Amino acid sequence: MASILITGVSTGIGNALARYHLARGDEVLAVSRNPAANIPPQEHFHFMRCDLTDIERAPAILQTLLSRTPAPVETVYLNAGRFGGAPQLATQTSMQEFNSVLALNLGAVKMVLDIMLSATPPPSTVVFSSSISALRQRAGMLSYSVSKAALNALAKIYQLENPHTFFAVLGLCNVQTTVARTIMAADERFSDLVALRQRAAVPGYIVDADSRAGHIVQVLAERHRNGLKSGEFQEIRDLLNQPLKEETRNDPIHT
Numbered sequence: 001m002a003s004i005l006i007t008g009v010s011t012g013i014g015n016a017l018a019r020y021h022l023a024r025g026d027e028v029l030a031v032s033r034n035p036a037a038n039i040p041p042q043e044h045f046h047f048m049r050c051d052l053t054d055i056e057r058a059p060a061i062l063q064t065l066l067s068r069t070p071a072p073v074e075t076v077y078l079n080a081g082r083f084g085g086a087p088q089l090a091t092q093t094s095m096q097e098f099n100s101v102l103a104l105n106l107g108a109v110k111m112v113l114d115i116m117l118s119a120t121p122p123p124s125t126v127v128f129s130s131s132i133s134a135l136r137q138r139a140g141m142l143s144y145s146v147s148k149a150a151l152n153a154l155a156k157i158y159q160l161e162n163p164h165t166f167f168a169v170l171g172l173c174n175v176q177t178t179v180a181r182t183i184m185a186a187d188e189r190f191s192d193l194v195a196l197r198q199r200a201a202v203p204g205y206i207v208d209a210d211s212r213a214g215h216i217v218q219v220l221a222e223r224h225r226n227g228l229k230s231g232e233f234q235e236i237r238d239l240l241n242q243p244l245k246e247e248t249r250n251d252p253i254h255t
């Protein structure tokens with residue numbers, strides 16, 4: 001039985017990962033602003049409500065959560081994140097909105113990492129929910145793209161400074177989540193995102209969160225075979241050896 005920490009478990013991939021590991025008999029420690037309605041209280045599920053952007057209170061909440069099980073955490077899923085409002089021009093994105101996205105997608109990640117890497121022993125694996133939008137920017141996605149580009153840099157630096165922990169930096173691709181629905185709410189000013197919405201209407205184009213959670217666990221287990229590298233951004237579709245068409249491999253939908 002492994003001990004797992006997951007941020008952002010109320011919905012989406014974090015929720016699916018929590019249910020996956022619980023079904024496998026693992027000890028799951030979880031934080032998010034809201035509880036997961038579909039995960040009932042159970043012996044191996046330890047949840048605490050927490051706003052990870054509250055830098056005054058969040059560290060103490062996380063430490064309290066970690067104290068609930070004596071087993072050291074082996075794997076950390078840094079899943080919590082947000083896109084912000086509907087896609088908007090950069091000049092019309094307020095500083096408040098910009099900073100709020102970076103606070104969760106980047107600042108909260110650093111806070112959790114610092115606590116977990118200070119543990120004895122530290123986790124053996126840390127998984128970052130990144131996005132191809134960190135590498136290929138699209139109009140309308142300022143806050144999100146900047147946050148994911150900075151996240152990739154952060155992951156690389158932590159990997160260089162913590163060589164005994166494996167840092168998986170995954171682009172999770174086309175998944176049916178709140179982020180995906182927000183991106184696809186783009187208006188006609190953002191032609192790339194409108195085209196994405198049209199492709200997403202094709203049955204099977206977007207995978208469900210449960211399937212993607214299984215894929216994440218799979219690529220971690222097979223990392224010596226599939227070429228997953230610590231600290232390097234990689235698309236999960238490539239690691240799963242699924243053939244990609246050139247026009248779809250850079251779609252920004254993920255968590």
